[in-house]
Amino acid sequence: xxQLVESGGGLVQPGGSLRLSCAASGFxxxxxxxxxxxxxxxxxxxxxxxxxxxxxxxxxxxxxxxRFTISRDNAKNSLYLxxxxxxxxxxxxxxxxxxxxxxxxxxxxxxxTMVTVSS
Amino acid sequence: QSVLTQPPSVSAAxxxxxxxxxxxxxxxxxxxxxxxxxxxxxxxxxxxxYDNYKxxxxxxxxxxxxxxxxxxxxxxxxxxxxxxxxxxxGAWDSSLSGYVFGTGTKxxxx
Numbered sequence: 657x658x659q660l661v662e663s664g665g666g667l668v669q670p671g672g673s674l675r676l677s678c679a680a681s682g683f684x685x686x687x688x689x690x691x692x693x694x695x696x697x698x699x700x701x702x703x704x705x706x707x708x709x710x711x712x713x714x715x716x717x718x719x720x721x722x723r724f725t726i727s728r729d730n731a732k733n734s735l736y737l738x739x740x741x742x743x744x745x746x747x748x749x750x751x752x753x754x755x756x757x758x759x760x761x762x763x764x765x766x767x768x769t770m771v772t773v774s775s
Numbered sequence: 776q777s778v779l780t781q782p783p784s785v786s787a788a789x790x791x792x793x794x795x796x797x798x799x800x801x802x803x804x805x806x807x808x809x810x811x812x813x814x815x816x817x818x819x820x821x822x823x824x825y826d827n828y829k830x831x832x833x834x835x836x837x838x839x840x841x842x843x844x845x846x847x848x849x850x851x852x853x854x855x856x857x858x859x860x861x862x863x864x865g866a867w868d869s870s871l872s873g874y875v876f877g878t879g880t881k882x883x884x885x
Contacts, residue, residue, distance in 0.1 A: 703874035716873070718871075759825060760865075761822055761826065762820070766819065
């Protein structure tokens with residue numbers, strides 16, 4: 657079964673750090689570009705970051721640029737999001753998503769992991 | 776702040792047709808592919824349409840997508856109670872070098 661499973665969410669204080677993980681199974685992880693998408697409580701979807709299949713190219717939303725770092729370990733079929741200097745407004749469910757097609761569509765999503773930034 | 780604009784809500788009776796618009800610009804919809812996602816309450820989003828009009832395996836042909844200029848439309852025919860959800864459009868934005876989602880539309884089956 658093709659699956660993505662996120663972990664690492666939790667409660668963190670403003671200014672703190674957190675590392676999210678996404679474990680992939682059921683497909684050739686190293687062949688796919690991957691993304692992180694988040695959703696604040698009661699709000700819409702917000703794209704966070706992209707990484708190419710090799711890890712050589714990354715992109716970030718302006719809201720997280722310079723604070724978050726996306727990475728992957730193809731040998732471990734895993735995607736990561738290092739979150740530093742977190743802010744209250746980073747509170748959200750974070751999803752990892754597989755990218756397909758010519759147009760950057762996200763066809764496989766994890767169940768999400770909740771990150772709460774609060775003192 | 777979303778750069779793709781959708782109506783906040785649409786509604787129709789079972790069996791009817793609804794359309795959801797998604798308005799953008801030349802940097803996103805105008806020159807890139809559009810995707811559509813369905814998010815049922817409490818669940819992760821699900822891909823409905825990719826590359827403007829293509830349906831992933833398992834998505835019924837009641838769902839359709841189209842694009843014209845800087846706007847895109849999702850159509851749902853034969854509306855069912857199980858279609859009650861939030862729907863989002865999305866596209867790569869070449870100016871932002873990032874993916875943008877629409878503001879989201881809540882579909883209600885009357």
